[in-house]
Structures are given as C-alpha cells and as structure tokens.
Amino acid sequence: MVYKTRREVLAASAVAALATPALGRTISGEMPWEPNDAHPPAPVVPGPLQFLTPDEAATIDAIVDRLIPSDELGLGGKDAGCTVFIDRQLAGSYGTNETRYTKGPFPEHTLPSQGAQSPLTPREQYRNGLAALATYCKATFDGRAFEALSAAEQDTLLKGLQKGDVKLPGFSAKMLFAAVHTNAMEGYFADPVYGGNHEMAGWKLVGFPGTRYDYRDVIANPNQPYTRPPVSIQGRAEWTKPGK
Amino acid sequence: MDEARQMTTILPRKGVVIVGLGWTGSILALELARQGLDVVAIERGPWRDTATDFNIGTAADELRYSARQETLVKPAQETLTMRNTPAQTALPIRSWGSFLPGSGVGGSGMHWNGQTWRFLPNDFVINSHLTARYGAAALPQGHQIQDWGVTYDELEPHYDAFEYLCGISGVAGNLRGKIQEEGNPFEGARQRGYPTPPLKQGYAQDLFAKAAREHGLHPFPRPSANLSTAYTNTYGCSLAPCTYCGFCERFGCANYAKSSPQTCVLPALMREKTFEARTECEVTKVNLSADGKHATGVTYVDKDGVEFEQPGDLVLLCAYALFNVRLMLLSGIGKPYDRDRNEGVVGRNYAYQSSSGSTAFFESARFNPFAASGSLGVTADDYNGDNFDHGGLGFVGGASITSAHTNGRPISYRPVPPGTPTWGAAWKRATADTYQKVTTVNAAGSVMSYRDCYLDLDPTYKDPLGRPLLRMTFDFQDNERKMARWMAEHCVDIAKTMGAKQTVLNTITEPWSVVPYQTTHNTGGAVMGSDPKTSALNKYLQSWDVSNVFVMGASAFPQNAGYNPTGTVGALTYWALNAIKTTYLKNPGPLVTV
Numbered sequence: 113m114v115y116k117t118r119r120e121v122l123a124a125s126a127v128a129a130l131a132t133p134a135l136g137r138t139i140s141g142e143m144p145w146e147p148n149d150a151h152p153p154a155p156v157v158p159g160p161l162q163f164l165t166p167d168e169a170a171t172i173d174a175i176v177d178r179l180i181p182s183d184e185l186g187l188g189g190k191d192a193g194c195t196v197f198i199d200r201q202l203a204g205s206y207g208t209n210e211t212r213y214t215k216g217p218f219p220e221h222t223l224p225s226q227g228a229q230s231p232l233t234p235r236e237q238y239r240n241g242l243a244a245l246a247t248y249c250k251a252t253f254d255g256r257a258f259e260a261l262s263a264a265e266q267d268t269l270l271k272g273l274q275k276g277d278v279k280l281p282g283f284s285a286k287m288l289f290a291a292v293h294t295n296a297m298e299g300y301f302a303d304p305v306y307g308g309n310h311e312m313a314g315w316k317l318v319g320f321p322g323t324r325y326d327y328r329d330v331i332a333n334p335n336q337p338y339t340r341p342p343v344s345i346q347g348r349a350e351w352t353k354p355g356k
Numbered sequence: 357m358d359e360a361r362q363m364t365t366i367l368p369r370k371g372v373v374i375v376g377l378g379w380t381g382s383i384l385a386l387e388l389a390r391q392g393l394d395v396v397a398i399e400r401g402p403w404r405d406t407a408t409d410f411n412i413g414t415a416a417d418e419l420r421y422s423a424r425q426e427t428l429v430k431p432a433q434e435t436l437t438m439r440n441t442p443a444q445t446a447l448p449i450r451s452w453g454s455f456l457p458g459s460g461v462g463g464s465g466m467h468w469n470g471q472t473w474r475f476l477p478n479d480f481v482i483n484s485h486l487t488a489r490y491g492a493a494a495l496p497q498g499h500q501i502q503d504w505g506v507t508y509d510e511l512e513p514h515y516d517a518f519e520y521l522c523g524i525s526g527v528a529g530n531l532r533g534k535i536q537e538e539g540n541p542f543e544g545a546r547q548r549g550y551p552t553p554p555l556k557q558g559y560a561q562d563l564f565a566k567a568a569r570e571h572g573l574h575p576f577p578r579p580s581a582n583l584s585t586a587y588t589n590t591y592g593c594s595l596a597p598c599t600y601c602g603f604c605e606r607f608g609c610a611n612y613a614k615s616s617p618q619t620c621v622l623p624a625l626m627r628e629k630t631f632e633a634r635t636e637c638e639v640t641k642v643n644l645s646a647d648g649k650h651a652t653g654v655t656y657v658d659k660d661g662v663e664f665e666q667p668g669d670l671v672l673l674c675a676y677a678l679f680n681v682r683l684m685l686l687s688g689i690g691k692p693y694d695r696d697r698n699e700g701v702v703g704r705n706y707a708y709q710s711s712s713g714s715t716a717f718f719e720s721a722r723f724n725p726f727a728a729s730g731s732l733g734v735t736a737d738d739y740n741g742d743n744f745d746h747g748g749l750g751f752v753g754g755a756s757i758t759s760a761h762t763n764g765r766p767i768s769y770r771p772v773p774p775g776t777p778t779w780g781a782a783w784k785r786a787t788a789d790t791y792q793k794v795t796t797v798n799a800a801g802s803v804m805s806y807r808d809c810y811l812d813l814d815p816t817y818k819d820p821l822g823r824p825l826l827r828m829t830f831d832f833q834d835n836e837r838k839m840a841r842w843m844a845e846h847c848v849d850i851a852k853t854m855g856a857k858q859t860v861l862n863t864i865t866e867p868w869s870v871v872p873y874q875t876t877h878n879t880g881g882a883v884m885g886s887d888p889k890t891s892a893l894n895k896y897l898q899s900w901d902v903s904n905v906f907v908m909g910a911s912a913f914p915q916n917a918g919y920n921p922t923g924t925v926g927a928l929t930y931w932a933l934n935a936i937k938t939t940y941l942k943n944p945g946p947l948v949t950v
C-alpha cells in the first residue's frame with residue numbers, strides 16, 4: 113500500500129490483537145476523526161533507478177526529449193524529470209496493475225470501443241516493448257541504439273511507432289508508443305512531488321498555477337493575465353530553502 | 357462454497373440494512389435513524405472525511421485522484437463488461453474511462469461536479485406527452501420510452517428538500533408559476549427560490565450569455581452544489597463558499613464548499629445513537645425467504661474475505677445505479693430482462709447521457725480555465741426536453757446547452773487546434789499558445805430507452821468472488837445521434853457569435869466507447885413505473901416482487917433526460933422516504949397493488 117495512514121496502521125494492529133471477527137470496520141457514535149491524520153503522497157527523491165535499467169532509461173530519456181523537446185518555451189522531457197517520473201511510477205503500484213481488472217480470457221479480436229484489453233502490466237509493456245525497440249534499432253540502424261540516432265531519425269521512427277507502420281519484433285509498436293507518450297505527458301504536467309515537472313516546467317508552459325486552490329480574484333477580474341507563479345503540493349523551492 | 361457458508365457469522369438483526377453509504381444511502385440512514393430505527397449501512401470502500409482524505413495540503417493532486425483514480429472502486433474488485441450491440445461479445449472494462457463510479461463513504465457524491473438539476477415536468481410523462489403532441493409514429497424505432505409513474509408536482513417538495521439539504525446556489529426561473537427574469541423560464545414551478553444565490557461566472561460565460569440572448573435564448577446560471585456563500589443546512593451541517601479552485605469533479609473538496617454526504621449528512625448522521633456504519637464490507641447478495649417474496653437480510657464479506665450475514669427487516673439498495681441492478685440480478689429480485697423475448701424488467705431500459713457541442717478557439721482571450729468549479733456555468737434550456745417544436749426534426753428529446761469551465765488541470769486539459777501533432781516542437785508551441793484561448797459550448801442530451809440497450813449478467817467474466825460481472829449492451833441510437841448533431845450545430849453558431857475565430861463541431865460519430873470520459877450518468881435497469889411488466893419498482897421505488905426492498909438511485913429512471921441525474925435522484929430518495937415513513941413503516945407490505 114502506497115499511502116498508509118496512521119489510522120490504517122492502528123486499525124491493522126487492533127485487528128491483529130483481537131481474535132474476534134473484524135466485521136470490516138465498525139463506526140458509530142461519532143465521527144472517526146483523528147488529529148493530523150492526513151495522508152500525503154510519498155515524495156519522489158533523487159537517487160538510483162528503481163525499475164528501469166540504465167539502458168532502458170537512456171532510451172526513455174531520448175524518447176521523452178523528442179516528445180517534449182527542450183526549446184525557448186522551457187525544459188524538455190528529460191530535464192523535466194519525465195524518466196524519473198516513469199521509473200518511480202513503474203516501481204510503484206501503477207507498474208503492477210494493482211487496480212486494473214486482469215482476468216481473462218483475452219480474445220484476439222476486440223472492438224476499439226471496449227478499450228485496452230492487454231494482459232500486460234505497465235512494467236511488462238516497458239520491459240518487453242523497450243527490448244523489442246532495442247532489437248529493431250540494432251537491426252535497422254547498423255547496430256545503433258535509439259538514443260544514438262539523429263533527432264530526425266528518432267522523429268521518423270517515433271511517428272512510425274505511433275501509427276503502427278513500424279513493426280517491432282514480438283511487441284505492439286503502438287502499445288509501446290502509447291505507454292511512453294501517456295506517461296511522459298503525466299510526468300511533465302503532474303505535481304513535481306512525483307519526480308517530473310521539474311521547476312514546474314509543464315505548468316509554466318501553459319500558465320497553470322498548480323495547487324493555489326483559491327481563484328476568487330480571477331473570477332472577479334475576467335480576461336486578465338494571471339501573474340502569480342505556480343505552487344506545488346510541496347510549496348515552492350524558495351519557501352522551504354531559506355537563502356535561495 | 358458449502359464450507360464457506362458454514363463459516364458465515366450471523367449477526368444480530370437490524371431494523372434497516374442499507375447497502376452503500378453514498379448520496380442516497382446517507383440520507384436514508386439519517387432520516388430512518390431519526391425515526392428511532394436500528395440502522396446499519398454496509399459500505400464496500402473505506403471511511404472518508406474532509407480533513408483526513410481531502411486535506412487542503414493533498415487534495416489538489418491530478419495524478420493521484422484523476423489519472424490514478426484513487427477514490428474509485430477498483431475494476432479489479434468490480435467492473436462491468438461492455439459491447440455496443442446484442443450480437444457482439446462483451447469484454448471487461450479493465451480500467452475506468454467513460455464513467456467513474458466511486459467507492460467509500462460518500463460514494464460518487466464525494467467526487468461529483470455538483471450540477472444539480474430538476475427534470476422538466478414533461479420529462480416525467482414523456483411518452484404520453486410526445487404521443488399526444490406528435491403521434492406515436494414520431495417516437496424512435498425500437499424505443500421503450502415510458503412515463504415514470506410519478507409527476508413533477510408530486511416530486512416538487514422533495515426536489516426542494518434535496519436542494520435545501522445541499523444549499524444549492526442558483527436563481528429561480530419559475531416561482532409558484534411566476535416566470536423570473538434571471539432564471540430558467542422553462543423549469544417547473546418551484547415553491548421557493550434556491551437556498552443560496554448563484555455562483556459568479558467567468559469570462560467565457562459572460563460572452564456566452566450575451567451571445568445566447570442574441571440568438572433568442574434564455575441563459576441562466578447553472579444550479580450548483582459548489583456554494584456561492586456559507587450555508588447551514590436542514591440537518592445543522594455547515595458549508596463554506598467555493599473558491600473556484602478547479603479541483604472539483606474527481607476530487608473531494610478541501611474547502612467544505614461542495615455538497616456531499618461528507619459536508620451535508622455525515623456529521624449529523626454519526627450523532628445518531630441507533631446508526632452504525634460498516635466500511636470495507638462488500639454486500640454480495642440480498643437474501644430472500646424460500647418463496648422469494650421477502651428479503652431476510654444481506655450477506656457481505658469484509659476485506660479479509662470473512663463472510664457475514666446481516667439479517668434485517670427492511671433492505672435499501674443504495675449501491676449506485678449499476679451496482680443496484682447487479683445485486684438484484686445476483687439475488688433474484690424481480691424477473692431479469694430478456695431482450696430476445698422482450699420480457700422481464702431487471703436490466704431493462706439502461707440509458708446514458710449524450711454529449712456534443714463546439715470547441716471554440718479565440719484570437720486572443722484569457723479564459724483562465726483553472727479558475728473554475730465543477731458546476732460553474734451558464735445554461736440555456738430552450739432546446740431541452742420538449743421546450744421546442746420537434747415537428748419535422750426527426751428526433752425526440754433535447755439537451756441543456758452550457759458554457760462552462762470546470763477545470764484547467766493540465767494532465768488531461770491541454771486543448772490544441774485540430775491538425776496539431778500530439779508531440780514534438782509544434783505540439784509544444786500549440787499547447788502553450790492555446791491553453792488560455794479555448795472555451796466550449798456543450799450540449800448534455802437526453803438518451804431514450806430502447807429494446808437493445810440493457811444490463812444483464814455476463815456469461816464469461818467474473819469478479820474475485822467468482823460472481824458474474826454485470827454486462828452492459830449500449831450504443832447511442834439514431835435518434836440520439838441526430839439530436840446530438842442538431843444541438844452541436846446550434847452550439848457552433850453560438851460560439852461564432854461569442855467571437856471565436858475557429859470552431860470545431862463535436863458530435864457522436866463512433867460507437868459509444870468506454871475509453872474517453874463522458875459522464876457518470878448511468879440510468880435505468882431497475883426502472884420505476886405503474887406496470888410491473890415494464891418496471892422493476894413501483895412509484896415509491898419499492899420492488900414489485902420483494903416489498904421490503906427499496907432501490908434508490910438513477911437505476912429508477914425509465915430513460916434519461918437532458919440533465920445530470922442527481923437532483924432527481926435526491927428528490928426520488930426523499931419521495932420514497934416519505935412513503936416509507938408515512939405508510940410503509942406503519943404497515944409493511946406493497947405500497948401499490950395492481
């Protein structure tokens with residue numbers, strides 16, 4: 113469990129201590145409220161990769177930097193931390209499909225309207241998909257890996273993956289592209305607490321103020337620029353690091 | 357199975373057993389506990405309250421609550437299978453998209469938008485009304501459109517009760533028959549105004565209101581459960597004003613500003629000495645007497661898989677429309693709908709909401725889409741229900757046409773002009789350039805009921821307890837597609853008058869898909885009515901077949917109107933409650949005989 117609350121810890125130990133049936137959790141008489149019992153997300157901290165291998169991470173770095181290039185509008189995907197974001201997401205419960213319905217059968221023919229039907233977890237999609245991409249690149253580009261291709265070559269290949277025109281050995285090119293594209297965008301625009309959106313680059317790109325949570329002044333003054341800088345769940349760097 | 361049954365613990369009997377502690381369950385729990393009854397609510401998700409679970413320091417987290425859907429029921433625990441037509445093979449919805457059912461105390465009422473409508477008086481007598489005005493031949497092919505068995509006038513006091521429970525912010529359009537300038541002139545007569553004044557609107561809504569008036573329409577502020585001012589409700593629970601934070605739908609409100617079971621009911625409910633909530637317990641079945649005519653209680657499993665039987669006198673299904681229907685099918689309450697023979701009622705007349713409209717790109721504007729609330733918006737109802745002449749149009753039904761911003765959260769909200777690539781330098785430039793300059797005009801439309809749109813049990817896919825998943829067979833039919841396009845064309849015209857330099861017409865061109873979010877407005881499947889051959893419930897939402905079972909929620913709608921459902925769900929809850937309090941409890945048994 114990612115977000116363990118104090119209450120859950122207490123409840124778990126209480127249940128263990130009693131031999132009587134748990135009845136789930138019974139609540140009566142008053143609001144079961146405890147002071148300071150909020151449950152914030154665990155912040156991603158810099159450090160070694162937790163799921164991706166260094167080779168995989170190098171490829172993801174290269175892909176997210178083509179998806180979201182660095183330019184005068186702001187950081188690219190790599191510098192914004194999209195790879196770290198993806199690594200930590202895959203290492204956590206998202207990577208193992210904790211919430212998805214995963215029972216078969218998985219028929220070959222499905223309707224587009226029925227949504228994704230793959231039995232693969234996000235971890236498997238990355239591991240198998242990136243391996244297939246590495247094999248494809250080696251065979252197609254004289255032994256060069258994706259990250260060693262020119263920007264133009266990378267773009268052409270990514271377009272081919274997205275459309276499904278490029279066939280990877282034993283893996284759906286479209287599935288790999290969709291996974292990286294979706295997760296890179298999440299990383300670029302999610303709260304920086306999850307390891308991406310470094311310096312709130314994604315939020316600055318569009319002018320999203322983050323978690324300020326009160327825009328009564330904006331509603332009162334229509335069609336005016338919003339000038340305050342964005343704020344994350346963890347505040348702003350200068351609020352927590354005095355002297356900066 | 358037999359072994360498991362032997363291990364089932366039988367608990368002491370309760371007067372009232374409520375399945376699900378969301379919007380409908382919490383209201384009934386409080387009101388019936390206040391009657392002095394012993395009430396237990398069994399809820400499959402965890403307890404949730406504002407300070408703990410949507411604390412202001414953690415609530416505004418798009419990844420966690422919107423992309424990763426932390427408060428929803430996990431499809432791994434319960435999902436549905438889906439297909440568009442009866443000839444296809446249904447497959448499971450493996451992760452939620454088109455609709456987002458909640459789990460946990462508060463249910464979907466915790467993470468809803470709060471757009472709180474009354475249906476139009478004609479909506480309740482729609483079959484009779486349309487037949488009288490246009491002739492039976494004007495109704496769409498394969499339809500099963502029917503009257504509700506209850507009228508707007510009967511429901512009016514109960515709409516009022518739900519609005520005053522929530523503190524809805526709005527402005528009356530029809531006060532006791534007198535049309536009010538600022539409100540919706542098409543609404544049914546109301547006995548008094550809204551409890552709180554309307555929300556302030558944004559720049560786009562000002563443009564829309566002006567343009568709509570130029571088109572001869574009658575715009576008004578959308579009734580909102582995100583409150584404009586502080587409010588203390590009928591149960592003594594207090595709410596605070598909305599700050600337009602833009603984290604409303606899919607999120608709990610950290611400001612205590614959105615009406616929900618948490619803000620409006622639970623503080624009062626938890627003080628009731630005869631009430632008890634059991635959380636993280638999933639009801640698997642309503643148990644019936646040997647003759648199938650009487651519910652003896654429910655069976656549930658706690659999160660460790662331990663099974664309990666909770667006997668009770670009265671069983672109230674408040675598990676959300678879709679899951680009410682599944683529990684009825686799994687328990688054998690009412691005759692299951694058989695599409696081929698066109699017999700049976702449970703699962704019949706499933707319907708949804710249609711969405712169409714226009715995306716409007718401006719040359720220069722600052723819509724500040726992040727300054728928003730779940731039910732901010734200005735609406736015109738001129739093309740809703742039968743408020744306009746359908747003669748020659750080739751469709752029935754209508755839509756509420758609205759200008760709104762509910763959020764600018766950028767994982768999901770990053771509009772770009774048509775033809776823009778989805779990545780790369782051009783995408784990045786367009787994303788930066790467009791964010792402030794886009795708004796929409798949208799039509800939320802009715803969906804009629806059809807022989808081919810229904811719910812039943814899936815023959816293949818099972819939940820972790822081995823019970824069949826609910827199977828949904830649904831697509832938008834020609835009538836809805838025509839209507840959606842007609843509405844979208846009007847939306848485009850209005851957007852142009854608003855000053856858009858480019859407009860895109862959005863309408864229904866593909867089969868209904870489970871992938872993109874549309875609405876959590878699933879209706880029907882256990883519909884109310886006056887004929888047991890075509891309805892599962894009588895006009896008091898009481899099962900025709902098992903008279904100590906009442907079924908709350910939008911499952912009771914015989915078809916869906918051009919509005920969000922919960923105002924009507926709330927009204928029906930108070931309406932049924934009134935019948936339970938004044939009649940049923942004195943003399944338990946069928947409230948209607950045929």
Ligand SMILES: Cc1cc2nc3c(=O)[nH]c(=O)nc-3n(C[C@H](O)[C@H](O)[C@H](O)COP(=O)(O)OP(=O)(O)OC[C@H]3O[C@@H](n4cnc5c(N)ncnc54)[C@H](O)[C@@H]3O)c2cc1C
Nearest residue numbers: 376378379380400459463464465469470471639909920922
């Ligand atoms: C994102 C979103 C936005 C929405 N916006 C609007 C809006 O603007 N306007 C509007 O009118 N409506 C809106 N809705 C719909 C609204 O939330 C529902 O109509 C309303 O909550 C229905 O109330 P209910 O009591 O029927 O179900 P819920 O409030 O969902 O409560 C049902 C409860 O039953 C529990 N349950 C289910 N099965 C079992 C079981 N087997 N055992 C035990 N417990 C069980 C669930 O966990 C849940 O807590 C929205 C919904 C969503 C998801």
